[in-house]
Amino acid sequence: MSGGNVLIVESENDKYFIEALIAYLNISNINVDSPVCSIHDYECLGGLSKLQGKLSELEERIKEENINKIGIILDANQVGIQERVELINQALKTIDENLELSEPNQFIKSEKLDVEIACHILNIDGRGELETVLKAIKSNNSIFADCLNTWKKCVEEKGKTVKDKEFDKFWINVYQRYDCCSEKEQKQAGRKCDNESSMKKAIWNFESPQLDELRSFLGLFASNTLERYVD
Secondary structure (H helix, E strand, O other), X not given: OOOEEEEEOOOHHHHHHHHHHHHHHOOOOEEOOOOOOOOOOOOHHHOHHHHHHHHHHHHHHHOOOOEEEEEEEEEOEOOOXXXXXXXXXXXXXXXXXXXXXXXXXXXXXXXXXXEEEEEEXXXXXXXXXXXXXXXXXXXXXXXXXXXXXXXHHHHHHOOOOOOHHHHHHHHHHHHHHHHOOOHHHHOOHHHHOOHHHHOOOOOEOOOOHHHHHHHHHHHOOOOOOEEEOOO
């Protein structure tokens, strides 16, 4: 990879989603590769050290590859937007002790590194993860997935709990496989109804108001080459 801008994301699922949205927005000259952590790790970049490590690696590339802008996309999780911005600020001290973001979707300039940096926090009403966002922007009928609400109620009546995060992931999996895949596709569900393939289907509303801020954030990079940072 060479030059332009860098986008840091948490997981493979984030990669598939952002890649699909960028294609929909027709932002060209984008090189996409591995995200910063494993798809199987629920907390992925929840820890400070991983982001610090990636930024430290990136610092070595900035001048060599003429990087102009860096974007960081994290989930709000249950801690909320401001705590995630603070986590990013702590990590940014690794590359420039004077860097401090006050809010998402606005660039700040590192004079030391001659690079601009901004972040976006995926959320619905200030909380949640990618799956929370996807659930809010689904565009197909979701009969199978919506019936999970009855299952969840039954589980809770039996004295068990299902965390919102786990429920949303389950809901998305069922929506993709049973509401949005044909019977033929379901026979190859592992590659026809997974997260990657579902992002290539017209089952998400990329015009949803829930994506207004994310679309604006990605638009900040539209005039330049945008790369995803890789391991």
